Amino acid sequence: MSLGGGKKSGRLFERAKKVTPGGVHSPVRAFRAVGGTPVFMVSAKGAYLRDADGKNYVDYVGSWGPAILGHAHPAVTKAVQKAAEKGLSFGTPHEGEVELSRLICRMVPSVEKVRFCNSGTEATMSCLRLARGFTGRNGMVKFSGCYHGHSDALLVAAGSGALTLGKPDSAGVTPGAVEDTHVLPFNNPGAAERLFAQRGAEIAAVLLEPIPANAGLILPVPGYLEKLRELTTKHGSLLIFDEVMTGFRLAPGGAQQILGVRPDLSAFGKVIGGGLPVGAFGGRAEVMDHLAPDGPVYQAGTLSGNPMAMAAGLAQLKKLGEGNIYRELDRAGAVLEKMFREELGSAGWKDPFVRIGSMFCLFCRADGVPVRNLEAARLCDTGRYARLFHGLLGKGVYFPPSQFETCFVSAVHGQRELEITRKALRVAVRQA
Numbered sequence: 001m002s003l004g005g006g007k008k009s010g011r012l013f014e015r016a017k018k019v020t021p022g023g024v025h026s027p028v029r030a031f032r033a034v035g036g037t038p039v040f041m042v043s044a045k046g047a048y049l050r051d052a053d054g055k056n057y058v059d060y061v062g063s064w065g066p067a068i069l070g071h072a073h074p075a076v077t078k079a080v081q082k083a084a085e086k087g088l089s090f091g092t093p094h095e096g097e098v099e100l101s102r103l104i105c106r107m108v109p110s111v112e113k114v115r116f117c118n119s120g121t122e123a124t125m126s127c128l129r130l131a132r133g134f135t136g137r138n139g140m141v142k143f144s145g146c147y148h149g150h151s152d153a154l155l156v157a158a159g160s161g162a163l164t165l166g167k168p169d170s171a172g173v174t175p176g177a178v179e180d181t182h183v184l185p186f187n188n189p190g191a192a193e194r195l196f197a198q199r200g201a202e203i204a205a206v207l208l209e210p211i212p213a214n215a216g217l218i219l220p221v222p223g224y225l226e227k228l229r230e231l232t233t234k235h236g237s238l239l240i241f242d243e244v245m246t247g248f249r250l251a252p253g254g255a256q257q258i259l260g261v262r263p264d265l266s267a268f269g270k271v272i273g274g275g276l277p278v279g280a281f282g283g284r285a286e287v288m289d290h291l292a293p294d295g296p297v298y299q300a301g302t303l304s305g306n307p308m309a310m311a312a313g314l315a316q317l318k319k320l321g322e323g324n325i326y327r328e329l330d331r332a333g334a335v336l337e338k339m340f341r342e343e344l345g346s347a348g349w350k351d352p353f354v355r356i357g358s359m360f361c362l363f364c365r366a367d368g369v370p371v372r373n374l375e376a377a378r379l380c381d382t383g384r385y386a387r388l389f390h391g392l393l394g395k396g397v398y399f400p401p402s403q404f405e406t407c408f409v410s411a412v413h414g415q416r417e418l419e420i421t422r423k424a425l426r427v428a429v430r431q432a
């Protein structure tokens, strides 16, 4: 029996490979880390995906983050339909951009001004250019295992798909493009202190995922982010949080709200577009005003602030700002965590299960040692993860097709979905 997708997925994949490298438009979708044929989906609604062969899955990928309210939430799809009827793109300013910008500035206190772009990659790339333009320095610090999209300067020791493929450095990235990029181990304050003591005056910015979620899910040790804030302030460098994954996911104000550390700039994506392609970056007005047309740092986008994308983002963020949605998401996460711990425990697994709010990750490490950085994540048994993945997939539960990703629970994962997941997990752990 072949693993992964059914007959129709298989046929689509064969056709796709003839016209697209690897048959996919983003590498992790190809299932290389787990083997088998990728599943081609035809629709997504609530907590479920439906594939080309008519099989349904309880989805814990959520389009890699955006589907926090569940797929095709009526408020979001209606907003997009309404916007579409008024024109797909204007290429001029419009009210939707103003409204969404105002909402973001209200939800994230460190963001005084914001600029929209079309992806998380663009957002982090633009933050970096802005930080260099603002400080007049070239140096940049990133952390091994943190993924910031696929721009040249940031494709060193990156997580996510780059990690799965075992190619942290991409071919086609010149040594010059990364010569100003310093890579540090995460959760190691001493290493950051030493670098700043030697090179502090050259460093424009420290860029990180405050809660790294592209090498599995890694929590910062207490005091670590505070230390990075202190070092950057002392040396006149900017602190940039890449909240493409955590922004509007963990709290209205993102990870920075929960962790109580205020960055100079933040990058957003994923949840912010409600499922449409949107990125954004923002922060201190004094820094943001260095952007064109006010300042010398160029940044632009033909489809930036697209009216449908703004409508989707606005509808989604408004919902997230209402009621107790983050408390509900955390409760759903806690119930899921309890279930995982019970099922793993009864099968004798000691593997670390990490969760914060609606984000979680199971590291396949039989020794049960907590994972605090990329080096520890690398020791996972990826073969066992692959078997677990396929066990779950076969039983209608869709997990990320790689150990080095984070899972998401949405606001509409309820009792029924939990029971499906429990049954699948019970079988899958015993076969893995």
Ligand SMILES: *Cc1c(COP(=O)(O)O)cnc(C)c1O
Residues within 6 Å of the ligand: 118, 119, 120, 121, 122, 124, 147, 148, 149, 150, 209, 214, 242, 243, 244, 245, 269, 270, 279
């Ligand atoms: C997904 C992600 C990106 C890249 O966003 P794209 O929209 O895929 O370009 C950047 N940073 C983090 C933390 C991400 O999770």
